[in-house]
Amino acid sequence: xxxxxxxxxxxxxxxxxxxxxxxxxxxxxxxxxxxxxxxxxxxxxxxxxxxxxxxxxxxxxxxxxxxxxxxxxxxxxxxxxxxxxxxxxxxxxxxxxxxxxxxxxxxxxxxxxxxxxxxxxxxxxxxxxxxxxxxxxxxxxxx
Numbered sequence: 001x002x003x004x005x006x007x008x009x010x011x012x013x014x015x016x017x018x019x020x021x022x023x024x025x026x027x028x029x030x031x032x033x034x035x036x037x038x039x040x041x042x043x044x045x046x047x048x049x050x051x052x053x054x055x056x057x058x059x060x061x062x063x064x065x066x067x068x069x070x071x072x073x074x075x076x077x078x079x080x081x082x083x084x085x086x087x088x089x090x091x092x093x094x095x096x097x098x099x100x101x102x103x104x105x106x107x108x109x110x111x112x113x114x115x116x117x118x119x120x121x122x123x124x125x126x127x128x129x130x131x132x133x134x135x136x137x138x139x140x141x142x143x
Contacts, residue, residue, distance in 0.1 A: 034137045045072025045088040045095045052129040063126040071121045097138040
């Protein structure tokens with residue numbers, strides 16, 4: 001092999017290693033545990049929803065990707081595939097909180113006791129507005 005081919009092979013191998021490293025870092029880093037995170041904002045469900053209804057861009061700038069503690073009245077609770085979806089205010093519009101299976105296992109006793117019309121505080125990461133405000137990786141703070 002001539003010198004140019006050897007140099008090309010070294011750069012190719014280094015590029016592949018760098019690409020694999022970037023992929024692994026991006027897609028395999030652990031999520032932060034919502035139980036241990038302090039809420040960036042604490043709001044009533046109605047106020048959070050109103051902020052998005054009035055000015056979605058401004059609300060996205062303020063809340064998107066942040067940990068939010070929301071207090072509100074439960075209007076619906078659904079269980080599917082070991083996940084729970086808790087709706088505050090209204091089933092179609094309002095605040096929808098997804099408790100994924102990892103957190104649901106840890107809070108099963110609390111989640112099984114939640115009923116429609118209960119007032120709860122729930123904390124999760126805001127993922128924006130689509131026919132209501134969506135929170136993921138939620139944990140129940142108090143019932």
